[in-house]
Amino acid sequence: EAQVTQNPRYLITVTGKKLTVTCSQNMNHEYMSWYRQDPGLGLRQIYYSMNVEVTDKGDVPEGYKVSRKEKRNFPLILESPSPNQTSLYFCASSLSLLREGGANVLTFGAGSRLTVL
Amino acid sequence: AQSVAQPEDQVNVAEGNPLTVKCTYSVSGNPYLFWYVQYPNRGLQFLLKYITGDNLVKGSYGFEAEFNKSQTSFHLKKPSALVSDSALYFCAVKRIAAGNKLTFGGGTRVLVKP
Numbered sequence: 001e002a003q004v005t006q007n008p009r010y011l012i013t014v015t016g017k018k019l020t021v022t023c024s025q026n027m028n029h030e031y032m033s034w035y036r037q038d039p040g041l042g043l044r045q046i047y048y049s050m051n052v053e054v055t056d057k058g059d060v061p062e063g064y065k066v067s068r069k070e071k072r073n074f075p076l077i078l079e080s081p082s083p084n085q086t087s088l089y090f091c092a093s094s095l096s097l098l099r100e101g102g103a104n105v106l107t108f109g110a111g112s113r114l115t116v117l
Numbered sequence: 118a119q120s121v122a123q124p125e126d127q128v129n130v131a132e133g134n135p136l137t138v139k140c141t142y143s144v145s146g147n148p149y150l151f152w153y154v155q156y157p158n159r160g161l162q163f164l165l166k167y168i169t170g171d172n173l174v175k176g177s178y179g180f181e182a183e184f185n186k187s188q189t190s191f192h193l194k195k196p197s198a199l200v201s202d203s204a205l206y207f208c209a210v211k212r213i214a215a216g217n218k219l220t221f222g223g224g225t226r227v228l229v230k231p
Contacts, residue, residue, distance in 0.1 A: 108160030
């Protein structure tokens with residue numbers, strides 16, 4: 001089944017304890033992205049990657065890091081989590097923006113709910 | 118800058134009645150417009166998109182949306198709502214030829230009552 005898999009789905013942690021949320025897709029998609037969802041704010045993009053070894057900041061990158069060493073994986077790293085990073089996180093992927101003329105349809109993971117105490 | 122407004126936090130509708138979820142956008146130039154739906158404890162799923170051409174776009178699960186350039190709107194509609202349509206709906210906009218930037222609205226919760 002074509003899918004985007006995120007882990008963990010739920011996590012409670014404490015301020016300053018480094019954590020990684022993994023994201024993997026099995027559709028050979030070039031484009032991958034991380035979003036956070038907060039009530040009333042919709043989805044805001046954290047980081048995105050156009051392809052392997054190519055990453056760039058989205059709208060709210062502060063406090064986050066990403067890497068894209070392999071095409072299928074795009075982990076989100078919180079080096080020193082803070083309470084304002086408590087949120088619902090989504091990873092998404094799609095075919096290349098160039099291939100679909102920019103109107104690429106995103107496939108989303110099921111989400112990772114993170115609580116930072 | 119581009120933005121999306123979904124003016125209603127929640128829409129309540131009786132099963133079998135028409136459903137409308139409103140979306141207005143602001144973008145310089147021509148837009149790509151999308152609707153996604155989020156069911157409880159699930160990721161977002163694509164419903165439909167407008168690229169160009171016919172202003173009425175048909176999508177999954179019987180949904181459709183009408184692009185209105187003069188009113189900068191892209192309202193989502195379904196002629197007869199089902200209880201299973203209860204979910205969170207997101208409108209999103211991207212400026213053509215603007216690369217990656219996709220902006221989501223705040224979401225509208227739809228509750229369909231039996």
